[in-house]
Amino acid sequence: MIDIFLHPNSYPFSISLAIVTGLFILEILSLLFGGSLLAMGSDGPEIDLDADADFDLSIETDTDILPDADTDVALAPSSLLGWLGIKQVPFMIWMISFLTIFGMSGMILQSISSVALSFLIPSGIASLLVMVPTLATVRTISEIVAAIMPKTESSAMSKRFLGGHHGVITQGTAKRGKPAEAKIKDRHGNFHYLRVEPLDDEEVLPKGCDIHIIRKKDGMFFAVDIS
Secondary structure, rough: OHHHHHHHHHHHHHHHHHHHHHHHHHHHHHHHHOOOHHHHHOOOOOOOOOOOOOOOOOOOOOOOOOOOOOOOOOOOOHHHHHHOOOOOOHHHHHHHHHHHHHHHHHHHHHHHHHOOOOOOOOOEEEHHHHHHHHHHHHHHHHHHHHHHHOOHHHOOOOHOOOOOEEEEEEEOOOOOOOOOEEEEEEEOOEEEEEEEEEEEOOOOOOOOOOEEEEEEEOEEEEEEEOO
């Protein structure tokens, strides 16, 4: 078995299992110091739309770049991440599950190949053969973990991850230099209240206006009208 583990055709799988072993050791050390690697990325890989201070982010509000709030874009990256289960559990848990299933599936495949065919399948082909069942298995594991995992972390979702979400102006009229209050619903169904300004210098966002949040540096949030 050790020969299969160290064979070049098994490198993708042996490296994956080695990474999991290393992460397991780091997790033990982290627990000794009161931390946990598994808690990292508990909000999932949210897109943080920070922009450098000198970067001028301009979006024409009369174009179709921004999807309608009620439109379900099946091919959007967020939809793919949701299908894979990445957004349902902390990212470290998803990654460890993926590496473990991928590594073990690959080693089992190469062991069977060694016995049945007397040679090991090339690493690229073997990786492709186990990728689909690995992703399907990890997705199922993510759904199970998400169902039993406490949801308390959702209420502490950082506002820095609210960029890209939709909301509505609830108080006042937002103008450049004169922010108004907006209510934003995050992916957990929780509501957050932010002070926002329109992205366009000339734009005005009245009360009740549906908006798309865009975050810049220094904690400032800007929005565009998607009504």
